[in-house]
Amino acid sequence: MNKFLFKQVDNTSLVLFRVVFGLLISIEAFGAIATGWVRRVLVEPDFTFNFIGFDFLQTIQGSGMYYYFIIMGFFGLMVMLGYKYRYSMFFYALMWTGVYFMQKTSYNNHYYLMMLLCWLMVLLPANRWFSLDANYRPSIKNPAMSQWCKWVLILQVLIVFTYAGIAKCYPDWFDATAPALFMKAKNSYWLIGELLQQSWLHYSIAYFGLLFDFLIIPMLLWKPTRLLGFYISVFFHLFNSIVFQIGIFPYMSISFVLFFFTSETLQKRFLSKKKLYTSEEIKIPRYKNALIVVFTLYFIVQIGLPLRHWFIKDDVLWTEEGHRLSWRMMLRSKRGTLIIWVEDKATGERISYNYSNLLSKKQTHTIKTHPDLLWQLAQRIKKLEKENGKDVAVYLHGKVSVNGGYYFPFIDPDVDIASKEWKPFEHHDWILPSPEDYHKK
Numbered sequence: 223m224n225k226f227l228f229k230q231v232d233n234t235s236l237v238l239f240r241v242v243f244g245l246l247i248s249i250e251a252f253g254a255i256a257t258g259w260v261r262r263v264l265v266e267p268d269f270t271f272n273f274i275g276f277d278f279l280q281t282i283q284g285s286g287m288y289y290y291f292i293i294m295g296f297f298g299l300m301v302m303l304g305y306k307y308r309y310s311m312f313f314y315a316l317m318w319t320g321v322y323f324m325q326k327t328s329y330n331n332h333y334y335l336m337m338l339l340c341w342l343m344v345l346l347p348a349n350r351w352f353s354l355d356a357n358y359r360p361s362i363k364n365p366a367m368s369q370w371c372k373w374v375l376i377l378q379v380l381i382v383f384t385y386a387g388i389a390k391c392y393p394d395w396f397d398a399t400a401p402a403l404f405m406k407a408k409n410s411y412w413l414i415g416e417l418l419q420q421s422w423l424h425y426s427i428a429y430f431g432l433l434f435d436f437l438i439i440p441m442l443l444w445k446p447t448r449l450l451g452f453y454i455s456v457f458f459h460l461f462n463s464i465v466f467q468i469g470i471f472p473y474m475s476i477s478f479v480l481f482f483f484t485s486e487t488l489q490k491r492f493l494s495k496k497k498l499y500t501s502e503e504i505k506i507p508r509y510k511n512a513l514i515v516v517f518t519l520y521f522i523v524q525i526g527l528p529l530r531h532w533f534i535k536d537d538v539l540w541t542e543e544g545h546r547l548s549w550r551m552m553l554r555s556k557r558g559t560l561i562i563w564v565e566d567k568a569t570g571e572r573i574s575y576n577y578s579n580l581l582s583k584k585q586t587h588t589i590k591t592h593p594d595l596l597w598q599l600a601q602r603i604k605k606l607e608k609e610n611g612k613d614v615a616v617y618l619h620g621k622v623s624v625n626g627g628y629y630f631p632f633i634d635p636d637v638d639i640a641s642k643e644w645k646p647f648e649h650h651d652w653i654l655p656s657p658e659d660y661h662k663k
Contacts, residue, residue, distance in 0.1 A: 226369060227514075228506050232485035232499040233351060233367035238492055239375075240348035242477040244302025246470040247314060247336065251295035253469070260287050263328050267582045269602060270325040271595050274644050279324040290317065301343075304353020308344065315340035326595065327585045331551045332471035335382060338524075339474075342378065346371050352493060365499040368507075372481045374517060378524065379478050380439045385528045385549035387435030392539070394554065394625045395432070398424040403555040403626055408465060418465065431552075434458050442482040452479050466552070535649035539624065540656035542592050543649060554625050558590025558632065563617040564603065565638075575603060575616075591622050593653050596633065597644050604640040616640040630657045 254260045264270060264287040272279050282290070294317050300310035315337070322337050349355040350364040394400045398421070405418040405427075417423065434454065441451030459472035480488065489496050507513070531544025538544050539554060565572040577599060578586050589595040600616040607614045615638035621629040633639070637652040644650075 224506055224510075225504055227373075228504050228510070229369045230366040230499070230501055230503045230505055231369050231372075232489075233347070233365060233371070234485045234488045234493055234496060235480045235483070236346060236348050236367055236371055237351045237353070238488060239477055239480050240304065240307075240343070241302050241352070242480075243339070243343065243474065244298050244300070244304075246298075246474050246477070247318070247340070248295050248298025248302060250336070250470050251291045251298055255288060255291050259328070260291055262582065262584065263325055264321075267327075267585060268580065271327050271585065271589070271598055272325060273323045274594060274598065274646065276323040279320060282320070283324060290321075294318065304349040304355050307349035307353065307355050311340065311344045311348075315344055326546075326592075327582075327588050329546060330468070331549055332468060332474075334547060335471070336474070338378065339375075342374060346374075351496065365497060366501070366503075368505065370513075370517075375478070376439070376443075376481055377521060379475075381521075381524050381528075382549050383435045383439055386551050387432055389548070389550040389553055390428075390432045390435065392553075395428055398428045399625050400552075400554055401425075401427040401431075404466075404552065411465075414465075430458075442479060448482060451482075455479060530647060534647070536653070537656045540622075541649065541653050542594070543653075556591040556622060556624055557629075558620055558622045559629060560590045560596075561619040562599075562603070563619070563635075564607065565615045565617065567613045567615060572617075577603065580606075590620060591632075593633070593650060594644065596620070597639055597642065597650075600639040614640070627659075628657075630654075 264283055265285055267283075270280065270283050294314055297310045297314040297317070300306055301314060318333075318340055319337050322333050347364070347367055350362055350367070356363040402421070402424040405424060408418045409415050411418065438451055438455055438458075441447040441454070456476055459475050462468060463472040485498060489498055528548035528550075531538035531548065534541070534543045536543075538548075538550070560577075562575040562577050563572050564575040580599070580602065581589070585595075589599055596618055600618065603616050604614055617635055617637070618633040618639055619635040620631075620633040622632040623629045631654050634652045634654055639652060642650065642652060
């Protein structure tokens with residue numbers, strides 16, 4: 223084990239990944255401002271539906287988020303240049319973690335992966351070559367790294383794609399219903415819009431995507447299929463970038479291939495002046511035990527979290543309980559309807575509540591299919607009414623459609639949601655049972 227983990231290998235892949243990763247996270251920060259994402263998600267809304275338990279993050283939400291993202295963008299550039307690398311990577315990771323837990327309306331698995339990678343990169347010696355740190359401090363300059371440095375990233379990516387593949391193993395993916403719904407929204411795309419509506423393409427997307435998730439990492443690991451895997455990966459991620467417009471994630475995913483090609487290949491193409499490190503030296507650090515414990519616990523959590531919905535009552539596709547942090551990516555299309563009734567406990571008077579005044583357009587659309595957001599909205603309404611001197615009960619009447627099927631009752635209309643406690647690892651009985659066939663159209 224020591225020989226495998228702590229064998230010294232050439233660090234060209236890690237160095238190049240740091241440059242690309244730093245550039246991409248900088249683009250993510252500056253681009254979030256330029257595209258209006260910061261304005262729509264973190265400035266204009268009065269409430270951003272933070273992860274439950276992170277309410278304190280609401281205090282920094284607002285116009286100051288523009289400066290917040292500008293600072294993140296500069297930290298990203300510092301990572302790319304390898305300047306004050308540990309500090310710049312740490313503070314970017316910390317600030318992005320804040321952004322991630324600050325809002326769920328625009329939840330994205332890619333944001334979660336980026337957060338994890340940021341923290342992993344904090345621990346990796348990615349600035350020991352081709353960096354300003356190495357230029358200013360020659361004592362840290364080193365053409366090698368321990369082999370574990372690349373394998374933690376490979377294992378992380380393997381977990382992501384494996385669980386993404388497992389999640390696709392359900393009827394609406396196999397019969398291409400889900401891909402067809404995704405493509406329906408792309409009908410207006412110039413040049414390719416009509417092509418994206420073809421049923422043969424929907425089946426191709428379904429089965430190519432499924433096979434890609436399960437096979438791409440093994441293909442990249444095995445030398446005879448590595449180059450083919452690389453070309454397939456580039457095609458797959460560029461297709462996703464063009465069709466789904468999901469920011470930096472496709473390019474970040476393509477950059478992972480750096481860890482699968484040999485150092486000779488990478489140096490020849492990108493760092494020709496760097497001398498290839500070929501020693502078989504084993505360097506076991508003093509903190510070996512701590513390192514092994516930390517990463518063992520980390521990967522136990524990474525493997526365990528996506529399984530939690532199997533231990534929660536009912537179907538995660540319906541309840542959403544256990545959906546986040548589970549790599550359940552691009553799986554389904556859901557729509558909902560919602561009516562909220564507020565009852566004054568003192569007088570018994572019940573009235574319809576105009577909740578749309580509290581929310582942005584995107585929030586109004588998203589909350590209808592997510593029980594935790596509905597629970598948070600109920601808590602917020604109760605708090606606002608209390609400020610007006612009223613103690614109220616909040617009742618929700620909601621219906622949900624999955625993948626274009628019928629609308630079925632979703633929330634028990636007789637339960638005061640505002641009086642309920644949120645339990646992150648348990649089923650909530652006020653979510654009505656999933657229908658026998660919610661795929662019915």
